[in-house]
Amino acid sequence: MSVLPGGLRVCVESVPQYGRGLAAVALTVAAGGDDDPAGRHGTAHLVEHLMFPRSGGGSADPTGEGYAALVAGAGGVCNAETHRDHTVFHTTVPAESLPDALAWEARRLLGFAPTEDVIRTETDVIGEEIRGAGDAGRSWESALGALYPGSRDSFGTAAELAGITAGEVEAFFRAHYTARRMVLSVVGDVDPAGVMAVVRAVFAGVGVIRVAGEAGAAEGIRAAGEARAAEEARAAGEPRTAREIHTAPLPSGRPGVAVGHPLPDPVADRPAYLAQAVLAQVLGRSRLPALARSARDGHRLTSATVTCGYHGQWLASAAPDLTLAVLGRAPGTEVDAAVGIWRSVLRAVAEGPLPEAEHRRAVNSLLVAWHRQADSLPTRAVALGRDALLLPGSAGPDALPAELRRTTPAEVAAAARALLEGPATVTELAPQARTVPTARAHTVLTARAGTELAPQKGTVG
Helix, strand or coil: CEECCCCCEEEEEECHHHCCCEEEEEEEECCCHHHCCCCCCCHHHHHHHHCCCCECCCCCCCCCECHHHHHHHCCCEEEEEECCCCEEEEEEEEHHHHHHHHHHHHHHHHCCCCCHHHHHHHHHHHHHHHHCCCHHHHHHHHHHHHHCCCCCCCCCCHHHHCCCCHHHHHHHHHHHCCHHHEEEEEEECCCHHHHHHHHHHHCCCCCCCCCHHHHHHHHHHHHHHHHHHHHHCCCCCCCCCCCEEECCCEEECCCEEEEEEECCCCCCCHHHHHHHHHHHHHHHHHHHHHHHCCCECCECEEEEEEEECECCECCCCCCCCEEEEEEEECCCCCHHHHHHHHHHHHHHHHHCCCCHHHHHHHHHHHHHHHHHHHCCHHHHHHHHHHHHHHCCCCCCHHHHHHHHHCCCHHHHHHHHHHHHHCCEEEEEEEECCCCCCCCCCCCCCECCCCCCCCCCCCCEC
16 A cells, blocks of 8 residues: 555555456545535435546546546446445456556546536436336335434435536535545556556646645535534434334335344444344345245245345445345235244344354355455455545455454354344335336446445446
8 A cells, every 4th residue: 555645545456366467446435425415415426427428528538538438448347336435436457558547547537527518417317327226225225314314325316416516516526536535446467566656647636636725615515514414413323222213115016124224333343243244144045035935923924135234235335334134025914024023033043052054154155255256356456445445454355254254153143132132224115006217228337236345237327
């Protein structure tokens, strides 16, 4: 890890064994849904879209080719994700094209100046994404908002974005896309010294506030955002303490219920956090599938999924975060009955001890997922950036297998007890006629849902 004079942190990792002839670049920025200004929910998401200009003419690319087109022309791929607490951009190219890719990355940051026409186009796209959001995403956002009042989802609100101006977008960008709030990670078949030489040359002015007025404006925007966050989410470190918080029903393709639980802080209480990840595997791989196939007290579950972390991505966000169970209800199975079944499964694990073989299978499934992704260059680049920005003190992604192996059956039982004893949200998923139009197909440039540690393709564009 190196720090440029302006404050940009740069991490370069030479791992030719994971992608011979390839390199991945990840830019992780401490700006997400929680940083959206009051009345402009979705600004962070919009800025992410605007970082992928489709052409020149007032965009961030003065050459007339959009960033994605330049990357594709080099034989590479690029994508991005807006989260609650950060935004990450990742690009993979042939190693010989890495200097160009770094220059393009710096150029779109230095030349960020979207036009009103481009902004209107992208706000329309975001509106369609919001309308087309899936059941699981809505359940997750509902649970987070109920447990942590004032928290913001990463999509945004179409009505609030409708009137946003180029000036507001640029003010957000200048306030949050500063060097000290960004981490640049480069991973692959690379020479670290050569990479750093290029980075120092092309990123020298990136994120640097140059004049006092600009610094004052940026500080004012950040201070206002922090004041709003403190006012709306004063208890952001502690969830509501009510035993069960019922939220408004959500439309769904089939009857069900979503139950959300707060997760421990992955920095301050990492062993307890990892125990929750193992617990989710125990429940999702063995306990709940078996229960969904059998009757209990005349009630049945037709399906059951358990995800740990932001939309299924664990260790992808700082606290607050969630475990979410989504249970399908058979005809005649009421919401309370389904929640009761969920709690009975938790109780069985909490009362333990968890059989060693079942515990080992759950840990091994997480390890297999980690090793399957360990040779993914964008996964490594994104993980390094997130660790540096969101999880200070982390030993890095390669330390994770040993940490998981240290998780014990007793800690998993304690994790189940924590879910039973702590607050939970309950959201009915109710089939009903939909009046929402289906989002039209378009080029995918961003993603939000995924699995452990990895950037994933998605339907957000």
